[in-house]
Every structure is written in C-alpha cells, then in structure tokens.
Amino acid sequence: MEKVEYHKGDLFGNKVFEERVKRSGKLMEKHGLDAVLLTKPQNMTYLIGNGRLCAFAIVAKTGATYIGVPKTDIEDTKKRCSSEHIIGVEDEVGMLHAHMHIWKELKLETGKAGVENTFLRVSMLNMLKHPHAKPEKLTFADATELIAELRIIKSSGELEKIRRAGKVADKAMEAAVKAVKAGVKETEIAGEAEYAMRKSGAEDFFRTYVASGSRSSVAHGVVSGKTIREGDLVMIDLHPTVDDYNADICRTICVGKPSEKQQKAFDVYLRAQRATVQAASPNITMTKLENIMHDMFKKEGFEENFVGPPIHGVGLEFEEPPLPAGHAFFHGEEPKEDLKPGMVIAIGNCGLYLGDFGVRIEDTVAITSKGYEELTNYPRRIE
Amino acid sequence: MEKVEYHKGDLFGNKVFEERVKRSGKLMEKHGLDAVLLTKPQNMTYLIGNGRLCAFAIVAKTGATYIGVPKTDIEDTKKRCSSEHIIGVEDEVGMLHAHMHIWKELKLETGKAGVENTFLRVSMLNMLKHPHAKPEKLTFADATELIAELRIIKSSGELEKIRRAGKVADKAMEAAVKAVKAGVKETEIAGEAEYAMRKSGAEDFFRTYVASGSRSSVAHGVVSGKTIREGDLVMIDLHPTVDDYNADICRTICVGKPSEKQQKAFDVYLRAQRATVQAASPNITMTKLENIMHDMFKKEGFEENFVGPPIHGVGLEFEEPPLPAGHAFFHGEEPKEDLKPGMVIAIGNCGLYLGDFGVRIEDTVAITSKGYEELTNYPRRIE
Numbered sequence: 001m002e003k004v005e006y007h008k009g010d011l012f013g014n015k016v017f018e019e020r021v022k023r024s025g026k027l028m029e030k031h032g033l034d035a036v037l038l039t040k041p042q043n044m045t046y047l048i049g050n051g052r053l054c055a056f057a058i059v060a061k062t063g064a065t066y067i068g069v070p071k072t073d074i075e076d077t078k079k080r081c082s083s084e085h086i087i088g089v090e091d092e093v094g095m096l097h098a099h100m101h102i103w104k105e106l107k108l109e110t111g112k113a114g115v116e117n118t119f120l121r122v123s124m125l126n127m128l129k130h131p132h133a134k135p136e137k138l139t140f141a142d143a144t145e146l147i148a149e150l151r152i153i154k155s156s157g158e159l160e161k162i163r164r165a166g167k168v169a170d171k172a173m174e175a176a177v178k179a180v181k182a183g184v185k186e187t188e189i190a191g192e193a194e195y196a197m198r199k200s201g202a203e204d205f206f207r208t209y210v211a212s213g214s215r216s217s218v219a220h221g222v223v224s225g226k227t228i229r230e231g232d233l234v235m236i237d238l239h240p241t242v243d244d245y246n247a248d249i250c251r252t253i254c255v256g257k258p259s260e261k262q263q264k265a266f267d268v269y270l271r272a273q274r275a276t277v278q279a280a281s282p283n284i285t286m287t288k289l290e291n292i293m294h295d296m297f298k299k300e301g302f303e304e305n306f307v308g309p310p311i312h313g314v315g316l317e318f319e320e321p322p323l324p325a326g327h328a329f330f331h332g333e334e335p336k337e338d339l340k341p342g343m344v345i346a347i348g349n350c351g352l353y354l355g356d357f358g359v360r361i362e363d364t365v366a367i368t369s370k371g372y373e374e375l376t377n378y379p380r381r382i383e
Numbered sequence: 384m385e386k387v388e389y390h391k392g393d394l395f396g397n398k399v400f401e402e403r404v405k406r407s408g409k410l411m412e413k414h415g416l417d418a419v420l421l422t423k424p425q426n427m428t429y430l431i432g433n434g435r436l437c438a439f440a441i442v443a444k445t446g447a448t449y450i451g452v453p454k455t456d457i458e459d460t461k462k463r464c465s466s467e468h469i470i471g472v473e474d475e476v477g478m479l480h481a482h483m484h485i486w487k488e489l490k491l492e493t494g495k496a497g498v499e500n501t502f503l504r505v506s507m508l509n510m511l512k513h514p515h516a517k518p519e520k521l522t523f524a525d526a527t528e529l530i531a532e533l534r535i536i537k538s539s540g541e542l543e544k545i546r547r548a549g550k551v552a553d554k555a556m557e558a559a560v561k562a563v564k565a566g567v568k569e570t571e572i573a574g575e576a577e578y579a580m581r582k583s584g585a586e587d588f589f590r591t592y593v594a595s596g597s598r599s600s601v602a603h604g605v606v607s608g609k610t611i612r613e614g615d616l617v618m619i620d621l622h623p624t625v626d627d628y629n630a631d632i633c634r635t636i637c638v639g640k641p642s643e644k645q646q647k648a649f650d651v652y653l654r655a656q657r658a659t660v661q662a663a664s665p666n667i668t669m670t671k672l673e674n675i676m677h678d679m680f681k682k683e684g685f686e687e688n689f690v691g692p693p694i695h696g697v698g699l700e701f702e703e704p705p706l707p708a709g710h711a712f713f714h715g716e717e718p719k720e721d722l723k724p725g726m727v728i729a730i731g732n733c734g735l736y737l738g739d740f741g742v743r744i745e746d747t748v749a750i751t752s753k754g755y756e757e758l759t760n761y762p763r764r765i766e
Contacts, residue, residue: 070690073601092712117504121503121505122503122508126500142505187585194574194581195577199570204605207587214458214459220435220436220453223586308453326474329510
C-alpha cells in the first residue's frame, strides 16, 4: 500500500459536523451502505465543512471521514474542515490510488459504497470504478436518496444563512428592476443584478435568467443580447450563494404600462403564488400545495399556459429536495410529499407562458412548526 | 406510435449546419454509430444551431436531425435552428416518448447510438435507457471522441467569435485589475469583472476565479469574501461567453510592491508562458508544448510548485479538446497530440503554487498555418 500522509482539519471535533456524520451513519445503516464516496462540493461541505472542485470525500458508517484535495490546497482545506484525514493528491492517478488506500484502510474490500448518481458524469463514475481505485468486490449503489434525507431539514444555523442569501437576492432584484427600461439589453440587467449580488457579499451565484418580450415565455430564460422594448415584460430570476447557502427569487416587470392581457395574467399568477405561499405549512403535502396553483389557473382559463413543476427545495443548492413528483424524476430523485419544519422551498419555479409574454413570481419560503417564513421579500409588482 | 408534430427551423438548409451534419455522419460511419443523441447544449448548437436546457437532439448518420424542447420554447427555437423536426414536449415523460418515436421513425430499433458520457449524469443516462424511451435492442456507446473530432478545428466564423470573446475578456480583466487594492473584497473584484463582461455583451460566463494572498496558491481559486491586503498577489481568471463562444484569460496582480520572491516567480512564469505561446504552431505536439513550461520551471527550481495540466482547448466551451494526456483522462476524453490550424488553446491553465502565494498567466491562442494568433492581449504585468 502506498504511503499516504494525513492532515487534521481545524474543525476536527466540531459538534455540528460530528452530529451530521453520525446521522449519515444511521442513514447508511438504513440504506445498507458501508460508506459514501462524495464528489459534489455541497455534499462534502455539509458533512465535513469543506467541498471543492477536483476533490472527493469518503465518509464511513463508523464515522471515519477522509477528504482528498489537490496537493496545493492542503493548508486552505485545513482552515475549514472537520476531517482528520486530509490528503493532498498530485494528480488524477494519485486521486485514484488514494481511494484504494482508503477503501483498504476502512476494510471495505467487500463492502457497499454510496455514490452520487445524480451528480457524477458517466465517465467520472467509470473512473471511480477503475481497478486501481476500487477493490474488485466493493460495490457501488446510488446514494442520492440518502443524501436527500440527510440534508432536507435545515438547522437554525442553516436557516440563518438562507435568510442572508434571501436578503442579498432582494437587494439584487432591486438593482435589476431599477435598470429595466426601453433600450437596455438583457445582458445589462443581468450585469446590474450580479454586481449587486457581489457587492452584497455573494461568493457565487447560479446562472442568472433575464428574458424579455416573447422570450419571457420560454422555459429557461437565459440571458441574451436582446434589447428591451416598451411594452415588454421582463422576467428576472436570481440565485445568489452566500456562505454556501442559496436563495431563489423571480419577478416579472413591465416596461411602461402593461396591456390588459399582461395585467390579467400577472394578477392571476400573483394571486395563485400568494395563496400557495400562505398555505405552506407542515399540514399540507407538496402535491396539494402545487394544486393550489394548478386549480386557480384552471379556473381562470390558463391551464394550458402553466408548464413545469412550480416548487422545489432550496439550501446548499438553489434547487434540491424536497422535489415533487414531476420534478424529482428528471433529477433522479425520489419525490417528497411531506412538508416538515426546517424544509425550505421556492414557490413559483415556472410561469404562465402565453407566447407573446410570460409571467412568473418566485419566492423562497421556510416551513416552520406553525406555517411558513418568507425569506425573499422584494415587492411583487408588475410596474 | 404517438402523434408528434414537427416544426421547421428558420435555418433549415443553412450551408454551415448542412456541412457539419454531413461531417458528423462521416464520423458516425467511422465510429460505427447510426446516430447521436445529444443533451449538451453546446453540441446541439454546433450541429443544428440551437442548444438549450432540458432539451435533446438526435442526429442520424443519414443527415436527419431532430430537436425536442419544452413546448413553451418552439417559436424561440425556430428562430435559430436548422432542423426541420422541432418537437415541443409537455414534460419529461413526453420527452422520453418523443425519443422512442424518433428512434422508430429512423428505423433504429436495432441500431447503435452515441451518447455524451462526459456530460450525462449517471441518473440521466439511466433515464435515456428507460424502456419507454429506447427500443430494447438499440444500444448506446460513448460519442465523446466523435464530438471532439467534430468540433476540434474551428472555422473562420468560429474563430471570429472567439476573437470577440477574447476582446471582452481583455476589457473585463482591465476592469478587474483597476479594482484591485487593499481593503477590497475578492467578491468585489469578481463583480467588476463580471459587470464589464455583461456590459461588453457577454450572454454568459463560466465561473469567475479571484483568489488573493495564500488563496492564490490553491488549484481552483473560487471567489471568497476575503479582504485583499497590501502585499497580496491576486489571481483573476475570467471566461466570458459571447455569441456561444468563449475565451479564457488569467492574470496575477500584486497589491503594492511585490516581494523579491513574488517578482522572481512571476518573471519565471511569464517567461515560460511567453515561450510556450510563441512556440505554438502546427509543427509542435501538445506534450512538447507543455514541456517548454515544465523544463523552464525545473531549471529555475520550481518543478515541485507547478501542479496540473497547463494547456486545454477553447471553443463553445471554455475548456474542451484538444486536451493533453494528463488533462484528458479526468475529462473522459482521448488525449490529443497534434496541433492543427484552426485549433484554439489556452496556455497557462495552472500556476506556480508556493504556499504563501501563487502566480499564473493564461491566454487564448489560435493555431494558424504558420504559427499562432493570440486572442487575449491584456498586459501581462504584476503591478
């Protein structure tokens, strides 16, 4: 066996991560796994405090944790990591050898390890199965459901971070809306929103959407060079990351005075979204919550214009469990029905698409013991 | 068989896409494939002019092309698509049924289709193999190498777009460097760079890197809330997307006067990177080009500080083939040795990492018949 040098993270012994690792062990027991092999930075961050690119973590049912990072990153990793087994790897071959070393040290030559099927590229999974990386009889199984269960209820510390991300989302939306006027390009609106996120401290953000005119009626309104015109509706969707946690907000703004048709669609959407947010609580299921929107659109004759799943979870990722039935399938996740205190969801993930324009309003909402707490609050106005 | 309605794209008959589809057919012949099933937006864009999220394309060896998009997106897709078979799908189940319909229409019940192993998540590939999505005897094989061969040589039209992305990268770097001073946060530097990219027309950009002080010595310097201090080196890496094409630039700037050690490392890195850029031509291999940097660092005693593969291709993605041996493996790609006119590479993908600081300079370079053309040109100065 190759010699491997371990470094101890400064957060070793930290109670938050000890509790999470212990809880993950119980879930491994439940799912018949001996360990999980993680490469998604958010999963690594959740369990041992540190996730990064070109890195991996192995967490065993017994509570042992390992993290492999580029050898350049050892000192930086130590500063915010709870593992006592930080390994610096020279290159990819070194990474695979480190895996083998750890599997053997954990005596998992014949065990079963969970991997991230909803994150790993097919080629990457093949690499993790390389004969130099994995004992022949160690098998892999999908750990997606385990990870969903592990991360789905947010602690008060996590909620506080999502609250902060929500405040950054509000500020960025304010900056974006201020920039909306005829003659300005979608790229410029996006630029104002992103600049505001950065200035408010966002260390990252998921792709910004700004779509105007008939483009506001497409499913994913990625930014284009289109110039905004009088009478356009402009859909703006933002996802800042603050201290690892995300918020999700969307508003639709009219350039000038909305047409009767635009105003009607907006009013109906807002009413449906507000009713759905206000019904969010541990006493309702995800499907019933979704149906509040569906039913109202049906009643108003917009049934055919409402496309896509309107609710998803928010946390270390801007889109994560709980996911309802129609959304979960695509993500390779198990659908979640129950809403429990500590879950965080975004309501308004898809809009009314009318061809010439679309309308959408989305907010991030935490489920509390008695109901809900709204974490994004920028005014919901069309003008 | 379910009824499927086809819409014709406005670019149907366009010579650029006809030539690409024809060339892909020849490559399918070579690789023993009857068709390719694409979900990576860039691959779809290359072959039929339109790539988007939650969409797919099927291109047959015979030249038939199909694209499935959310039903909201049909009109928007038509505006920039060369396929005569645009299909609107209602949801994921509809998408899978559309696949089956197309496979049958192409009479590929027993054929072999290429898929994107380096892009598809494991769960997504499983979905594409669903019995409702794929005839039982149609088999899938990895199309990664085919796609690399297809896209690796850029046309003059593509080069012009990368040139424009390079100019946006230069402008954004100028804005970022101007913002570098003690007391400013990394997030703010990133904000200035991204704002400049947006203002210059970038419709997207890959993750910005800004890392200062000892953080400039980590492999992936993702942005943090760290405040920049006097004496810090600040590594800034930008990747704007302009009209679908990318450029890649990195500079390292000192806040105040660099120490002797910082200046020495910077001078050596710059000399090595310049020598490598100036040697780029069809007369040298990727490995030999890389070794110019390795050899110079070895001579100067920095051998141990140079970690990672220093060269990768640039195009519809900021990182794509040609990839040299060490880099290709991780990406699930075949290594490429030959440099040919029309290839575009970034030189300086990794730095000298000295613990207290790192230095890195990266530029995007097109290979020409006689040598090279540099597409990013912001001054390479430490102060």
